[in-house]
Amino acid sequence: MNSKISNIQRLSNPTAHSLSVAGFFAVMILLIGSVYYATITVDYIWRWYKVPTYFMYKETVIIYADSNGEVKEIKPNGDKFDVIITDDQGDITYTVPKDSFDLDEGDFTSPGDLIAEYEGGWKPGMMTVGLWITLKISFISTILGIFIGILGGVARVSSTPVLKWTAITYVEIIRGSPLLVQIMIAYFVLGTTINKILMMNGLPSLDPEWYGIAALSVFTGAYVVEIVRAGIGAIHSGQVEAARSGGMTYFQCMYYIILPQALKTILPPLAGQFINLIKDSSLLGMISIRELTKATREGITTSLQAFELWIMCAILYLLMTFTLSMCIQYLERRTATK
Amino acid sequence: MIDVKNIYKTFFVPHEVKALVDVSNKIEAGEVVVVIGPSGSGKSTFLRCLNRLETAEHGQILVDGVDIFDPKTDINKVRAEMGMVFQSFNLFPHLSILGNVTITQKLVRKRSKRDREKKAMAILEKVGIADKAHAHPSNLSGGQQQRVAIARALAMDPKIMLFDEPTSALDPEMIGEVLDVMKTLAREGMTMVCVTHEMGFAKEVADRVIFMDEGKIVEEGTPVHFFENPDHDRTKLFLKQIL
Numbered sequence: 308m309n310s311k312i313s314n315i316q317r318l319s320n321p322t323a324h325s326l327s328v329a330g331f332f333a334v335m336i337l338l339i340g341s342v343y344y345a346t347i348t349v350d351y352i353w354r355w356y357k358v359p360t361y362f363m364y365k366e367t368v369i370i371y372a373d374s375n376g377e378v379k380e381i382k383p384n385g386d387k388f389d390v391i392i393t394d395d396q397g398d399i400t401y402t403v404p405k406d407s408f409d410l411d412e413g414d415f416t417s418p419g420d421l422i423a424e425y426e427g428g429w430k431p432g433m434m435t436v437g438l439w440i441t442l443k444i445s446f447i448s449t450i451l452g453i454f455i456g457i458l459g460g461v462a463r464v465s466s467t468p469v470l471k472w473t474a475i476t477y478v479e480i481i482r483g484s485p486l487l488v489q490i491m492i493a494y495f496v497l498g499t500t501i502n503k504i505l506m507m508n509g510l511p512s513l514d515p516e517w518y519g520i521a522a523l524s525v526f527t528g529a530y531v532v533e534i535v536r537a538g539i540g541a542i543h544s545g546q547v548e549a550a551r552s553g554g555m556t557y558f559q560c561m562y563y564i565i566l567p568q569a570l571k572t573i574l575p576p577l578a579g580q581f582i583n584l585i586k587d588s589s590l591l592g593m594i595s596i597r598e599l600t601k602a603t604r605e606g607i608t609t610s611l612q613a614f615e616l617w618i619m620c621a622i623l624y625l626l627m628t629f630t631l632s633m634c635i636q637y638l639e640r641r642t643a644t645k
Numbered sequence: 646m647i648d649v650k651n652i653y654k655t656f657f658v659p660h661e662v663k664a665l666v667d668v669s670n671k672i673e674a675g676e677v678v679v680v681i682g683p684s685g686s687g688k689s690t691f692l693r694c695l696n697r698l699e700t701a702e703h704g705q706i707l708v709d710g711v712d713i714f715d716p717k718t719d720i721n722k723v724r725a726e727m728g729m730v731f732q733s734f735n736l737f738p739h740l741s742i743l744g745n746v747t748i749t750q751k752l753v754r755k756r757s758k759r760d761r762e763k764k765a766m767a768i769l770e771k772v773g774i775a776d777k778a779h780a781h782p783s784n785l786s787g788g789q790q791q792r793v794a795i796a797r798a799l800a801m802d803p804k805i806m807l808f809d810e811p812t813s814a815l816d817p818e819m820i821g822e823v824l825d826v827m828k829t830l831a832r833e834g835m836t837m838v839c840v841t842h843e844m845g846f847a848k849e850v851a852d853r854v855i856f857m858d859e860g861k862i863v864e865e866g867t868p869v870h871f872f873e874n875p876d877h878d879r880t881k882l883f884l885k886q887i888l
């Protein structure tokens with residue numbers, strides 16, 4: 308159907324074809340150009356050069372004295388110097404680069420005095436940290452989502468009421484309410500309760516990240532249940548009968564016979580689900596998890612370069628989702644040839 | 646060996662069908678029973694009740710004295726002793742032939758890799774496709790696939806074999822090779838219940854023929870009695886139609 312239409316419309320003339328390709332680029336450049344022009348007319352000043360510091364920056368290290376003391380000794384230590392300061396507590400050694408301090412042996416220091424100031428090593432910027440958190444959360448939630456989804460899907464197609472009805476209830480509740488609300492419930496209702504219980508038992512409370520991961524994986528899991536159910540449904544019932552009539556248990560039959568065959572139909576919709584998961588993780592900023600979107604927002608409050616940072620943010624999400632869909636396409640091709 | 650006592654089975658979806666109505670039968674060890682009857686007469690349903698692929702709503706089936714409809718019965722244990730062969734082969738397409746014949750041995754019988762592969766090769770040899778052990782089901786002809794399916798069931802060392810029209814989906818030239826395997830089994834003393842339209846097979850190896858119609862056993866007896874001198878008009882009519 309699709310290919311027929313494109314066959315009819317296919318431009319047979321090569322010149323017309325390349326003109327059309329050129330047209331595409333013209334449209335793109337025109338669009339970007341006009342957006343850029345519009346921003347200039349409202350006096351937005353683009354400062355792309357500021358963006359890299361949100362990914363990587365050289366940290367400035369400043370060391371202050373915190374007691375009254377005396378510089379006892381300054382001695383070289385490799386290409387740096389050891390500055391040893393004695394106070395009534397004993398000796399404190401600071402290892403700092405050459406030229407980063409302005410002290411001599413015998414100088415006195417009092418609290419708040421500058422001891423040394425120098426450029427430290429490279430540090431990951433806010434956006435990098437945010438990107439890392441988004442990746443980490445998406446990865447863990449994907450794994451948990453697959454796990455929940457497969458278990459739920461197998462329960463969903465079983466004829467045992469406990470399993471089947473539990474799975475149906477789970478899917479319907481989760482699919483029937485907004486993810487944002489579920490994240491709020493996970494953090495403010497469940498999170499508060501669980502953390503209080505942990506505290507009462509003298510245990511450390513859990514990070515918001517974990518509640519975010521729980522909300523995302525439970526949400527994704529519900530959709531995976533339906534995907535797995537459809538995949539299992541596409542397998543001929545004779546497969547189950549052949550397996551069960553040999554004496555395999557329901558779960559052996561699912562794990563060894565049905566799921567491996569269902570994987571082929573499950574993979575493409577699963578990819579879409581996990582791409583959604585990456586994008587949905589942007590909601591976790593609402594419960595003070597500094598994932599990419601939240602990091603971008605915070606970056607903007609300090610830099611005021613809203614346009615650049617939001618565009619960077621979108622590009623980063625695009626990169627993640629694109630990489631994921633490439634990986635899944637590779638997997639699809641591998642399972643298809645098998 | 647199998648004692649079927651007054652079973653009833655009704656399907657309600659898509660519409661009400663009385664598939665089995667008060668069916669009773671006793672199948673002795675070593676017996677070869679052939680079930681025949683017109684389409685929709687309940688033959689498959691009867692066979693599938695024997696290993697509880699269908700559950701009867703009334704009545705009892707005892708397999709070696711075990712009531713298989715009793716919820717306390719571990720049905721997987723009973724099924725492990727009963728091999729089943731289907732019209733549509735139902736080989737596992739994601740596994741090789743060897744994989745098909747070893748997986749149940751592994752999961753249910755918990756045999757070691759060496760034992761189960763030795764067993765599989767011996768049985769594939771017997772059904773004449775040892776050379777295809779590493780092929781995939783889709784590369785085999787229908788007759789070969791059905792022989793693998795029989796091998797898969799036999800690898801479990803079952804006490805009973807159930808066949809549901811094993812040759813109906815085959816091209817005519819392949820029916821013989823599958824029937825030959827079944828005949829060999831019958832002569833070796835395997836207890837068999839076969840739903841089939843192969844009258845030649847019934848005449849040659851059956852100890853008893855059961856004729857079903859509209860969910861009931863209309864007539865049963867030795868092949869000689871059944872084919873040459875049936876009691877019921879319904880049976881005579883059926884035989885006239887097919888022979």
Ligand SMILES: Nc1ncnc2c1ncn2[C@@H]1O[C@H](COP(=O)(O)OP(=O)(O)OP(=O)(O)O)[C@@H](O)[C@H]1O
Nearest residue numbers: 656658659662664683684685686687688689690691
């Ligand atoms: N799973 C099912 N759901 C609903 N009705 C069924 C089901 N299985 C069988 N039936 C019905 O029960 C009746 C008996 O079916 P069964 O398959 O046992 O007949 P059969 O003798 O094996 O016929 P055939 O020679 O066509 O295989 C038929 O009317 C059939 O439509």
Ligand SMILES: [Mg+2]
Nearest residue numbers: 688689690810
């Ligand atoms: Mg049938």
